Amino acid sequence: MAFYETLQSNAFSKASINPDLWNNTRGKVIMERLEASQEPMPFLEDRIAVAMDLYHDAMQNHWTWRPQGASGVGGGLLDQSNLQGECAQLVSGFKALLRAPEPYGFGIADAEVSSKEWPEGNPVIMFVVDH
Amino acid sequence: MAGPGRFQNLYAWGNHKVLKVNCAGKMRYFDPCYNQVYLLPEEMADIVLTEQTFQKMPKGPPVVGQYTGKDRFGRRVAFTSVGGATPDVLQQNVRTQCNDYPVLIGPI
Numbered sequence: 001m002a003f004y005e006t007l008q009s010n011a012f013s014k015a016s017i018n019p020d021l022w023n024n025t026r027g028k029v030i031m032e033r034l035e036a037s038q039e040p041m042p043f044l045e046d047r048i049a050v051a052m053d054l055y056h057d058a059m060q061n062h063w064t065w066r067p068q069g070a071s072g073v074g075g076g077l078l079d080q081s082n083l084q085g086e087c088a089q090l091v092s093g094f095k096a097l098l099r100a101p102e103p104y105g106f107g108i109a110d111a112e113v114s115s116k117e118w119p120e121g122n123p124v125i126m127f128v129v130d131h
Numbered sequence: 132m133a134g135p136g137r138f139q140n141l142y143a144w145g146n147h148k149v150l151k152v153n154c155a156g157k158m159r160y161f162d163p164c165y166n167q168v169y170l171l172p173e174e175m176a177d178i179v180l181t182e183q184t185f186q187k188m189p190k191g192p193p194v195v196g197q198y199t200g201k202d203r204f205g206r207r208v209a210f211t212s213v214g215g216a217t218p219d220v221l222q223q224n225v226r227t228q229c230n231d232y233p234v235l236i237g238p239i
Contacts, residue, residue, distance in 0.1 A: 045154040048161060049168050056166040065164070087164045088148045094163040095150055112153040116160065 003027070003104075004096050008075030011110075012099045022104060026062075027078035027097055030054045031104065048098065048106065055094050063090055091115055 003021040010016035022028050033054050034047065041047045063077055066084040074093030077083055078100075083093075097105045098113050149162045161168055 043154065043157075045152075045157060045159045045168070048152060048154065048159070052161055052163055052166060052168070055163060059163075086148070090163045091148050091150055094161065098150070098152065108152065114151045116149055116151045 002076060002079035002081070004075040004078035004100065005081075007100050007104070008073065008092075008096045012096075012101060014101045017104075025079050026058045027100065027104060030058055030078075030097065051097065051106070052094060055097060059090065059093075063093075088115065
């Protein structure tokens with residue numbers, strides 16, 4: 001099993017992986033480009049936003065939106081897997097980057113990251129963004 | 132809009148999944164599919180939409196075609212689906228295999 005897939009299936013335990021396998025992963029490229037980025041990133045949310053840009057770029061031609069019948073697990077996208085599935089799969093791949101321990105990812109605790117489906121109940125909440 | 136500068140958009144989505152992340156006490160919603168970051172009205176309260184109408188899609192179950200409700204001043208607002216624009220948005224972001232898109236909701 002590849003690097004990020006292994007991490008994801010082992011609750012992101014550092015003890016579960018072989019560090020040598022990090023080479024040649026898309027996740028490593030993303031993290032290295034993040035460190036080299038000149039974007040202003042004073043807050044964690046800014047770092048994540050820039051990482052999402054890089055993740056988005058890295059997924060071009062490697063992930064296809066196909067909304068039926070696919071696994072929602074996406075950690076393999078950070079390795080070298082080309083996957084097809086619902087948006088949950090792409091979300092799962094990015095979540096793996098946020099949960100992976102440093103330097104492989106952001107090392108964010110499980111309790112701090114969750115998947116949410118929208119709209120959530122009633123009334124429908126509108127995203128209003130003016131940062 | 133890229134990098135931190137993206138915190139400047141207004142979208143609502145039907146039937147869509149995003150990541151909720153606690154960023155040092157601030158909740159942020161990251162949407163890898165559309166490469167966006169969202170806040171919620173608790174922080175920027177403007178509009179709450181309470182009604183929805185559905186529309187049929189080429190495949191699968193109907194999706195929300197329009198949301199209506201009120202803004203923070205009590206004025207009635209309506210946001211309709213702009214499905215015709217969605218493929219362009221997706222082309223900028225992710226590749227699709229069929230025409231069964233999630234619905235992007237934008238101001239009328």
